[in-house]
Amino acid sequence: MCRSNNSTTLAGAYSFDVTSREDARKDTDMIELTVNGIKRQVDVVAEMPLLWVLRDELGITSPKYGCGVAQCGACTVQIDGMAVRSCQAHIGEIAGKSVVTLEGLEKRDQHPVLQAWIEHQVPQCGYCQTGQIMQAISLLDLISQPTDEDINEVMSGNLCRCGTYPRIRAAIHAAAAKKMAEK
Amino acid sequence: MGHMQNLSRRAFVFGSAAIAGGIAFGAFGTAEAAATAGDNPLTAGLGPNSVTFNPWVEISPEKITLIAQHADIGQGVGSVQPMMIAEEMDLDPGQFEVRFASPSPAYFNTGFADEFAPFVAADQSPAAEEARAKTLEWLRQSGLQMTGGSSTLPDTYEKLRVAGAVARETLKAAAAKRSGVAVADLRTQSGHVILPNGTKVAYVDLSADAAKISPVLDAKPRDPSKWRMLGKPMTRLDIRDKVMGELKFGIDLKIDGMLYAAVKLNPGKGQPLKSYDASKARAMPGVKKVLEIKNGIAVIATNSWYAMKAADAVICEWAPSAYPAEQADHWKVLESSFKPEFLGKEWRKIGDIEAGLKTGKLVEAEYRAPYVAHQPLEPLNGIGLVTDKGMEIWVSHQSPRFVQYVAATAISLKPEQITFHNQWAGGSFGHRLEYENVRVLAEIANQMKGTPIKLVFSREEDFLQDIPRQIAIARHRGSVDQGKIVSADLQLASTTPLKGLLERSGRPSKDPDGQLAAGLWNVYYDIPNFRATSYEAQGLSPSTTWRSVGASTSGFFTESFIDELIHAAGLDPMKARIAMCIVPHYRKVLETVAEMSDWKGPLGNGRGRGVAFVESFGTPTAEVVEVSVTERGIRIDKVWIAVDVGKVVDPVNFENQVQGGVIWGLGHAINCELTYAKGAVQQTNYNHHEAMRIYQCPVIEVRGLENDPKVRGVGEPPVPPAAPALANAIFAATGKRIREMPFNKFIDFV
Numbered sequence: 041m042c043r044s045n046n047s048t049t050l051a052g053a054y055s056f057d058v059t060s061r062e063d064a065r066k067d068t069d070m071i072e073l074t075v076n077g078i079k080r081q082v083d084v085v086a087e088m089p090l091l092w093v094l095r096d097e098l099g100i101t102s103p104k105y106g107c108g109v110a111q112c113g114a115c116t117v118q119i120d121g122m123a124v125r126s127c128q129a130h131i132g133e134i135a136g137k138s139v140v141t142l143e144g145l146e147k148r149d150q151h152p153v154l155q156a157w158i159e160h161q162v163p164q165c166g167y168c169q170t171g172q173i174m175q176a177i178s179l180l181d182l183i184s185q186p187t188d189e190d191i192n193e194v195m196s197g198n199l200c201r202c203g204t205y206p207r208i209r210a211a212i213h214a215a216a217a218k219k220m221a222e223k
Numbered sequence: 224m225g226h227m228q229n230l231s232r233r234a235f236v237f238g239s240a241a242i243a244g245g246i247a248f249g250a251f252g253t254a255e256a257a258a259t260a261g262d263n264p265l266t267a268g269l270g271p272n273s274v275t276f277n278p279w280v281e282i283s284p285e286k287i288t289l290i291a292q293h294a295d296i297g298q299g300v301g302s303v304q305p306m307m308i309a310e311e312m313d314l315d316p317g318q319f320e321v322r323f324a325s326p327s328p329a330y331f332n333t334g335f336a337d338e339f340a341p342f343v344a345a346d347q348s349p350a351a352e353e354a355r356a357k358t359l360e361w362l363r364q365s366g367l368q369m370t371g372g373s374s375t376l377p378d379t380y381e382k383l384r385v386a387g388a389v390a391r392e393t394l395k396a397a398a399a400k401r402s403g404v405a406v407a408d409l410r411t412q413s414g415h416v417i418l419p420n421g422t423k424v425a426y427v428d429l430s431a432d433a434a435k436i437s438p439v440l441d442a443k444p445r446d447p448s449k450w451r452m453l454g455k456p457m458t459r460l461d462i463r464d465k466v467m468g469e470l471k472f473g474i475d476l477k478i479d480g481m482l483y484a485a486v487k488l489n490p491g492k493g494q495p496l497k498s499y500d501a502s503k504a505r506a507m508p509g510v511k512k513v514l515e516i517k518n519g520i521a522v523i524a525t526n527s528w529y530a531m532k533a534a535d536a537v538i539c540e541w542a543p544s545a546y547p548a549e550q551a552d553h554w555k556v557l558e559s560s561f562k563p564e565f566l567g568k569e570w571r572k573i574g575d576i577e578a579g580l581k582t583g584k585l586v587e588a589e590y591r592a593p594y595v596a597h598q599p600l601e602p603l604n605g606i607g608l609v610t611d612k613g614m615e616i617w618v619s620h621q622s623p624r625f626v627q628y629v630a631a632t633a634i635s636l637k638p639e640q641i642t643f644h645n646q647w648a649g650g651s652f653g654h655r656l657e658y659e660n661v662r663v664l665a666e667i668a669n670q671m672k673g674t675p676i677k678l679v680f681s682r683e684e685d686f687l688q689d690i691p692r693q694i695a696i697a698r699h700r701g702s703v704d705q706g707k708i709v710s711a712d713l714q715l716a717s718t719t720p721l722k723g724l725l726e727r728s729g730r731p732s733k734d735p736d737g738q739l740a741a742g743l744w745n746v747y748y749d750i751p752n753f754r755a756t757s758y759e760a761q762g763l764s765p766s767t768t769w770r771s772v773g774a775s776t777s778g779f780f781t782e783s784f785i786d787e788l789i790h791a792a793g794l795d796p797m798k799a800r801i802a803m804c805i806v807p808h809y810r811k812v813l814e815t816v817a818e819m820s821d822w823k824g825p826l827g828n829g830r831g832r833g834v835a836f837v838e839s840f841g842t843p844t845a846e847v848v849e850v851s852v853t854e855r856g857i858r859i860d861k862v863w864i865a866v867d868v869g870k871v872v873d874p875v876n877f878e879n880q881v882q883g884g885v886i887w888g889l890g891h892a893i894n895c896e897l898t899y900a901k902g903a904v905q906q907t908n909y910n911h912h913e914a915m916r917i918y919q920c921p922v923i924e925v926r927g928l929e930n931d932p933k934v935r936g937v938g939e940p941p942v943p944p945a946a947p948a949l950a951n952a953i954f955a956a957t958g959k960r961i962r963e964m965p966f967n968k969f970i971d972f973v
Contacts, residue, residue, distance in 0.1 A: 067508045084526070085508045092528035096483065101475035102468030104649070105527075106600045107682045111909040114600055142468040149467075157466045161458065161875050164883055165297025166465030167472060167600045167649025192918035199909055201600050201650050202297050203886030205920040207879065 071135045075100065076144025086132025090124075091115045093131050094141060102142040102170040106199070113198030114167065116174040117141045123178035125197075142170045145177075152222070153177050156215035164202035172198050176212050185216050264327035265290070272431035276393055276438045278329040279308055279386040282430040287319040287414070292330050292379055293370040294323065294621045295461070296599075296651035298938045299876040300375050302460040304383055307872070310453045311387025311444055312394075312426075313411040316460055323645035326623035328366025333382070334374025334936070335362055337841050339737065343571075343745040344841035345806045347932065370621035371656055371768060373840040373936025376872060380934040384444035392439035397432040398424050447870065456875045461647075473619040473646035474604045474679060481606065481675040482511060484667050485530035487537055488519035488659070490687040490903030491544025492765055496520065498540045504533040513537065516666040517633075521678075523671060531681045544902030546764045553763050553899060554591075557696045560716035560760040567719075567757035568735035570744035576712050579752025583704025586791050588784055590699070591963040592776035593896035594691035596904075596912055597769055601649025603660035603680040603688075607668030613640030614665060619648035621656045625728040629658040630665040632729070652770040652887070656724055659688045683907040691897050691904075692769030693718040693739075694760075697780035701750075703792035708803070710752035711788065713743050713781060718766035719759050720773065727765075735759065738768070742777030742943055745838050748785065748803035764899065770887055771942035774839035778943025779892070779950070779964065782835040786951045787960065796951060797822045797834050797847075804836075808867060808930040809843040812836065815865040815926055816845040829853075830860075831956025835944035841933065842940035843867050846885065848921075848948040850956050856971030857953060859889065859921045864941060869931035881941045882923045888945025890915025894967045919972065 072081050075098060082097045089108075094100040094117070106112035108127050115126040118140040126139075145151055153176050163169045172195070179186055179194040186194070191212055200208070265275040273283035281288040289308045295301035305321045308314075324330045336359040337344060342351035391411055398416035399406045401424075408419050415423040447454060464470035489496060499520050501513040509529025514521045520537050524530035547553055605618030613636055620626045623645060627638035648655055664678045680688070695717035702709045719736035726732075739757035746753065769775060789799045797817050804810040813836055816822075826832060829852040836845040847863045862885050871877050895912050897904045906912040950961045953970060961969050 088526075088528055092526055095475075096526040096528065099477060101471065104472075104600070105474065105602065105679070105682075107909050108531075109682075109908055109910070112600060154466050158458075158462055161462050161879065163459075163462060163465040164299070164879055165599070165601070165648060165650040166461065166470060167297075169465055170468040173466065196916045196918045199600065199913075199916060201598065201652070201887075201914070202879075203883030203890075203915065203920075204879065205886060205915075205917040206882050206923055208917065 069132065071131055073131070073135055074138040076140055082131065084131060086130060088131045089127045090117070090129040090131055090134060090139065091126040094126060094139070100141050100143060104167055104170060106168065110197070111199065112168065112171070113175055114171040116171040116198070118174065118178070123175055142174055152218040153180065153211075153215045156211040156218065160207050160211040160214060162204050162207040162211050164204055168198060168200045169204075172200065172208055176208070176215070179212065180216055180219060184219065186212060262327070262329045264325055264329055272434065274430045274434035276390045277386045278324070278327065279383060280312070280390040282426055282433065284427055284430055287314065287426060288322055289319050290324050291321055292324045292383070293375045294619060294645055294648060294651075294655065296370065296619070296621065296648040296655060298375065298880060299459055299873060300370070301647065302457070303873045303876060304375070304379055305460065306452060306457060307379065307383040308387035308390070310450055311384050312391045314414050316458070318414040321460065324368070324623065326368065326627050326643050328368065328624075330368045331362050331366045332369050332374055332378050333359055333362060334378030335367065335369070335372055337377065337933070338372050338374070341737070344838055345745075345747060345809065366624065368622065368624045369656070371653070373842065373939040375938075376934055376936050377841070380870070380872065381444070385442070388442035388444045389438050389440060392442035393433055393436065394426050394429050396436055396439055397429045400436065401429070401432055453872050454870070454874070457873055459876060470647060472601055472649050473617065474601055474649070476606055476617055476646070476677070478606060478608070478675040478677075481677050482523050482671070483525065483527045483530045484521050484523050484676050484678040485527065485534040485681060486516070486519055486521045486663055486678065486684060487534045487539060488663065488684065488688055489541040491541055492688065492690065494518065494542040494544055496539060497542050500538040504536040507533040507536060514667060514670050516663060521663070521667045523667075523676070527677070527679045534681075546762060546902070547899070548902045549900060550898040553694060554696075556763055557694065557716050557760050560758045561698060561714060562758070565716065565758040565760065567739055567759040570740040570755045570757065572754045573750070574710070574752035576710060576752045576754040579710030580700055580702050580712060582709045583702045584791060585700065585702050586787055587700045588787055588962055590697040590780040590783060592695045592779060593898070593964060594694045594764060594766070595769060595891055595895050596686060596689045596691055596897050596906065597652045597654035598686065598689060598909070598912065599648070599650025599652055599654050602682055602685040603654070604678055605660050605664045606675055606677045607664040608675040609634065609665075609668040609672050613642065614668060615642045615644070616661070616664065617644045617646055618661060618664070619646040619655055620661065621651065622728060625658070626661050628729045629661050633662045633665040634669040653768040653772070654689065657690050657767055658727060686907045686912070687903060689904075690723070690765050690767040693720045693766040693773070693776060694763065695776045695780075697777070697784070699780065699784040701784065701788045703788055706792050706794060708748070708750050708788045708792060711746070711750050711784070712754045713784070714756045714758070715739065715743060715777060715780060716758040716760050717776065718763045720766045720768050723765050724767045738773030739777070741773035741839055742781055742837055743773070746781060747806045747809050747838065748800070749805050750803070770884070771839055771939035774837055774939075774943040775888070778835070778837040778839065779946040782837060782944060782947035783950050783962065786833070786947070786954070795824055800834065800836055806843075809836070809838065811930055812843045812845045812865045812867050812928060815928060816847050816863050819865065819924055819926060820847040820849070820863040822847065825955060829956060831952045831954070833948045833951025833953070833955055835947035835951060837940070837943040839940045839943050840936055841931070842935040842937060843931070844940040844944050846941070846944040846948040848945070848952040850949070850952045852956050853973055856973045857956070858973040859919065859949065861921050862923045864923065865926045865928060866937060866940060867928035867931045867935070868937050869934040870929055871927040872934070874927070877927055877937060878925045880937050881925045884937070884939065884941025885923050885945050886915050886920060888942040889949055890919070892946035892949060892964050892966055893919070893972055894965045896965050
C-alpha cells in the first residue's frame, strides 16, 4: 500500500515467517538521529519511513502525509541539507544523519521564502504548503534567480489541490529578489 | 417545483433593481440576531462574568471569541467570517480568538434558500422571491447546518455584520450605564469603548456589565463605504500559522493515551465484509488488535504506519458491489436511461421545441463526463473516544449535526450523545460532506471504549472509498437558421449527487435531484424554443457533491453545445453570447471578459481561444481560455475570468479562490477519471488521478464585478466554465471538438 513500487523489498524486510508474536515485536531497533538540531532516539522498525517517525513518534507535524508514494511532496524535509520526500526515506538508512523540518529552519520568522509566502498569501487550505516551502527553499539554494521554467521543473513534484500555483510562482520570484537584495 | 415550465422567459424579472443589496437576507439577519437569545448555543458554556449576544460573539473578562459558523476547508471561512464580525465590532486582528461552531440549529444555513428554491438565480420576480422566503423558513425549521454550495458568504454576509453591530452597540450601552455618558457620545475603536474624555474601556472589562443588560437588537451594520478592513486586501488570519507549519489540521492532533487505526474497507462501496484472515497482520510490529467492522477490518497499532501496513496485509473477502462491477456497464446503464421511467424532471420549456428543431439546420451531439474523485491532500481522518456517556469526535466536517446523526446511528447512541469538535481541513472539494470516516471511526472507538483512537485513511483507501462526482451523458439537439439559434433541447442522464448525499445524511428526498438542473436549465440566452430535461440513472455507483456539483458536468455539456450551435450559425462565439444574453448584468460579465482578453475573433497560427459562460450557485462567471498547438500537444497559455459576486468582501482570498477554481476545473477536465473494475475504482493514488501540476498552470487574470443585487459565493462558480472554455479553445485551434472528459483520452497536453 505504501510504496507499492517496491513492496517486495518491504515485505522481505519484515520477518513475516516468525511464529511467535513477541519475537515479531522485537523487530524494532533503537535508532538515533538529529532532528532540528536535537539528538533523538526512536525505537521502531528500520523500514519505517521518516515521515511517520517525525509525525507519530516525535510529534513533529509540519511534514504532511499526502500520498505515501512520492507523488505529492507534502512530506518534504531536508536530510543533510538536501530536500527529500520523507515518506521515501527509511529511518534505518538515515540513522546518524541530520533532519531539518520547517519547524527547525534557522531564523524562521525572517526567512525570505516564508516571508514571501506570507506576503503573497499563498496558502488556501495550506496542507501542501509546508512541503512547497521546503521544496522552494531547495530550489533557491540551487538556482538563485529561477525562471518560470525552472520553477515548473523543480516544483512539479509538489501537488496543490487548491490550485495556489500562481501565488507559489509569485512568492518564489519575490523571495529570490529579496535574497538578491540582501546580498 | 415546476413553476417555471409554463412561464415565458420574458416573465422573469431579470436583473431587477427591486431587490437591492440583499434585502431579503438583511431582514433575516437582523431578525435572526435578535431572536436567538433563547437558542444561542454559546449560553450553555458561558463562564462567570461573561456575555454572549448571539451565536457568534462571546466575551469573557479574559478574551473575545468569535465563532466561524462554517467549516474551513481552505476557502478562508476561519478568517473572513470573524473579520466580518470584527469589522462591525471595531476589533483588530489579534484581539480575538476564533472557534468553529458547535452543532446547533442556530447555525442553519440561510444561503441555501436561493439554490434550493425552484427558480433560476437571475429570476427575481415576486414569485421567485416568495419561493426563496419559503425555502428559508424550511431551512430555519430543519436547522440545516452545512458548509457547501458556495454559500458561506451569502449565508453570513448580513447576519455576521448584524451580530457584530449588536455586540458593539450593547457594549456601548454597558459603558454608558457605567460611566453615565450618553451612548451617542461614545465611540468604539480597537476593542475599546472610548469616552468623550479619551478614557478607554476594554470590551473584556465590560463583559460582566454587558451581561446584565438586554442586547441592543436594532443595531445596524455599517455601510460598506465605511469599512476599515473588509473589501480591501486583508491578511488571512490563518496565513502565518499555515506558513510556519504551526496550524494543526485534524490529522495533526494528538491526545494522551491515544492509539492509531487504519482500515481496509470493501471497495465495492457500501457492501459488507464476508470473511477475513488477519493472522499475518496480527504478528506485525506495532500491532495491538485487528477488529472486524461492518464493511471491513480495522487495525489498532502504536503508530499510523504500522496500522496501515498491517491493514494492507489482512486478506479480505468482500460481498460484491451493488452497482455494475465493470465501467463499460456503467456507461451502458446511462445510455439506456433516456426513457420516461427514469425521468427526473423537465425543468424548463420555452416555445415549441419540436417545431423549433425542424426549423433550419439540425445539430446533434452526445457528451460524456466520468466519475471523478475529490482527493483533498489531507486524507480522511479523525479522533474518536467512546465512554459510557457517549462519544467525543474530533474531525473536520462540513455538516456538524449530520456527523452526530451518522456516528450515533452507527453505534446505537442518540445524536445528542455525540460531542463534535470541528477541525481545520486540508481541503475538501465535497469530500468532507460524506461520512465514511465518521461511521467507521464510531465503530472502531466503540470497540475500543475508553481509548482515544486516531483513524487515518491511507491515500489508497481514501481513493477506494471516495464517493465520486456524478457520471453523466448528455444528448443535446438544437437548430440554427439564418444566423440564429432557433432551438436547444438539452437532455442528460446522470447519477444523482445531491439525492445521494441527503440519503446518507439521514434526509432522503423523493424530489428530482435539483443539481441535475444546474448548468442545464439556467441558460440565459435568447433561444426561442428551449427545453431542459434530466433523467436519473438507477443502480450505479453512489455519487456525491464535487466542487460545483451538477454544473461541473452540465456546464461542460451546455456551453460546448451552445458553441457548436454558434459555429453552425456562422457566428463569433463571444459576440454571439453577448448578443444573446438576456440578463443585463450577466451580459456585462461576458463583455468584461471580452475586454480583458481583447477578444477579436480567431487567432490563427496554431492558437485558439474559447469562451464559456455559466451561472452556478447564483454567480455568473465567464472565462476565456487561450491555447497553442505545439509539437508535444496542446499548451494552455492563458485564462481570463470575470465573476460577479455582488460584493467582493475579501479581495485577496477572492482571487485565490477564483484561480483555484479555474485550476480545479481545467486539471480534472484534462486528465482525471475514476473507472470501476471488479467493483473497485482502478485509480488509487495521485499518479492515476493527477489533475493540474504547476508546469501545466496557465497565467490566470481575474476580475470581480459587483453588479449582482445579492452577495454571491465564489468557491465553486469558476469551475464549470473552465472545461467548456478549454474544449472550445481546442476546437478553435485545431477544428477538433472534444465531447468527453477527460480530454487527454483524445488529445495530448504539454
